[in-house]
Amino acid sequence: MDDLFGSCPLSQQQLVEEYFIEHRTKILDIAAFLDRFDRARVRDAEHDPRVAAFRQALAALVEVAGPRRVHEVQMLLSDPRTDVLDELDRKSALGAYGTR
Amino acid sequence: MEYVDHHAHMTSRTTDDYEHMALTGCRVVTEPAFWAGYDRGSSQAFAAYFEALTDFEPRRAARYGIRHYAWLSLNPKEADDRALAAEVLPLIPDYLDRPNVLGIGEIGLNRVTRNEVATFEDQVDLALRHDHLPIMIHTPHLEDKLKGTRVILSSLGSERRVRAERVLIDHAEEHTLAAIKDQGYWAGLTLYPQTKMSPQRAVDAIEIFGAERILVASACDWGPSVPSAVAHVIREMRRRGHSEDLIRRVVWDNPCDFLGQSPRFETPVQARGPATV
Numbered sequence: 001m002d003d004l005f006g007s008c009p010l011s012q013q014q015l016v017e018e019y020f021i022e023h024r025t026k027i028l029d030i031a032a033f034l035d036r037f038d039r040a041r042v043r044d045a046e047h048d049p050r051v052a053a054f055r056q057a058l059a060a061l062v063e064v065a066g067p068r069r070v071h072e073v074q075m076l077l078s079d080p081r082t083d084v085l086d087e088l089d090r091k092s093a094l095g096a097y098g099t100r
Numbered sequence: 101m102e103y104v105d106h107h108a109h110m111t112s113r114t115t116d117d118y119e120h121m122a123l124t125g126c127r128v129v130t131e132p133a134f135w136a137g138y139d140r141g142s143s144q145a146f147a148a149y150f151e152a153l154t155d156f157e158p159r160r161a162a163r164y165g166i167r168h169y170a171w172l173s174l175n176p177k178e179a180d181d182r183a184l185a186a187e188v189l190p191l192i193p194d195y196l197d198r199p200n201v202l203g204i205g206e207i208g209l210n211r212v213t214r215n216e217v218a219t220f221e222d223q224v225d226l227a228l229r230h231d232h233l234p235i236m237i238h239t240p241h242l243e244d245k246l247k248g249t250r251v252i253l254s255s256l257g258s259e260r261r262v263r264a265e266r267v268l269i270d271h272a273e274e275h276t277l278a279a280i281k282d283q284g285y286w287a288g289l290t291l292y293p294q295t296k297m298s299p300q301r302a303v304d305a306i307e308i309f310g311a312e313r314i315l316v317a318s319a320c321d322w323g324p325s326v327p328s329a330v331a332h333v334i335r336e337m338r339r340r341g342h343s344e345d346l347i348r349r350v351v352w353d354n355p356c357d358f359l360g361q362s363p364r365f366e367t368p369v370q371a372r373g374p375a376t377v
Contacts, residue, residue, distance in 0.1 A: 005310065006307065006308050007307065008304075008307055008340060009307075009340050009341045009342060010340050010341065018339065067308075070274045070301065070304070071274050071275055074246070074273060074274050074275035075246070075275055077242070077243055078243050078245065078246035078247070078275060079243050079244060079246060079247045080246070080247070081247055082247060082250050082251060082254075084212050084213060084214050084216075084217055084251060085211055085212060085213040085214065086213070086214055087213065087214075088180040088211055088213050088215070088216075089211065090211065091177065091210070091211075092241070093211070093240060093241040093242035093243050093244045094242065094243070095242045095243060096242075096243050097243040
């Protein structure tokens with residue numbers, strides 16, 4: 001592996017043969033989630049920061065060149081600050097920065 | 101292939117899970133103290149928990165040929181409660197001589213509050229005062245992970261007594277892994293169906309960042325999780341054509357090297373013969 005550090009041992013064609021179907025399923029699940037969101041009877045989360053971050057992440061999949069898509073999506077979803085909270089506001093993270 | 105799962109909350113799992121892990125090649129689990137899904141809230145409850153981790157669980161695991169080790173701490177989810185920390189932390193030294201206790205963990209941050217940082221630093225100090233016991237660190241979930249990892253690295257970096265090679269920073273992901281490894285710490289990739297790494301992304305990370313000082317674990321607990329997740333990493337590495345030597349390094353040699361820094365840890369003799377996965 002050391003000679004090919006950073007690369008995947010499989011060829012692109014092998015990756016397509018091995019992984020296409022499972023990722024086809026995943027992209028259809030995302031499309032269905034967004035359609036379900038649009039079909040919701042009550043439209044009360046159009047401006048939820050998680051939805052905004054989700055849409056930004058989808059755009060990054062297309063716009064980011066080279067193998068940095070996961071890193072870019074992680075950064076889009078993350079709190080970029082380093083200051084600590086003075087008091088505990090809630091017990092759990094919610095999935096995307098900006099959610100209050 | 102036999103493997104070590106360095107992070108498994110077996111207290112939350114059934115005995116059937118031990119059996120399933122054994123059938124997929126697990127020989128060793130190490131179980132860090134963690135949040136029960138609700139606040140234990142009292143020192144008495146923590147004492148009972150530490151008893152379970154150091155007495156009941158090793159016996160339950162042994163019935164399936166699995167060696168069980170433990171890490172003790174006040175978990176990050178309750179670490180904001182400084183009054184509780186003042187009650188629980190003094191209990192821990194009484195358990196450090198138990199034969200299956202490796203070190204202090206999992207300590208760390210949750211929402212990254214001032215109190216959480218103070219309790220984290222108290223527990224790092226506890227490990228350092230006991231011959232620098234190995235330390236297992238939890239990094240926060242989801243959007244808090246980047247921030248929490250940065251604060252943890254800053255705190256550790258300001259403590260001159262800390263030896264990076266004796267510290268595992270767990271739940272690393274693509275955006276935190278480089279900083280953890282660059283500063284000489286061990287990095288753990290935990291395999292969680294929804295909120296952490298998938299086996300495929302973990303193998304991607306090994307390909308991109310190299311296998312040095314990387315461990316993989318199921319982190320199975322009371323939430324959606326897969327006790328045999330390490331076996332899925334083994335399968336994924338084989339699926340991509342990685343060598344058996346590299347796979348063994350990730351799931352056996354690396355954890356044994358890190359955990360072996362504790363004099364309590366006994367490296368099992370690996371079985372010969374065909375792989376189990």
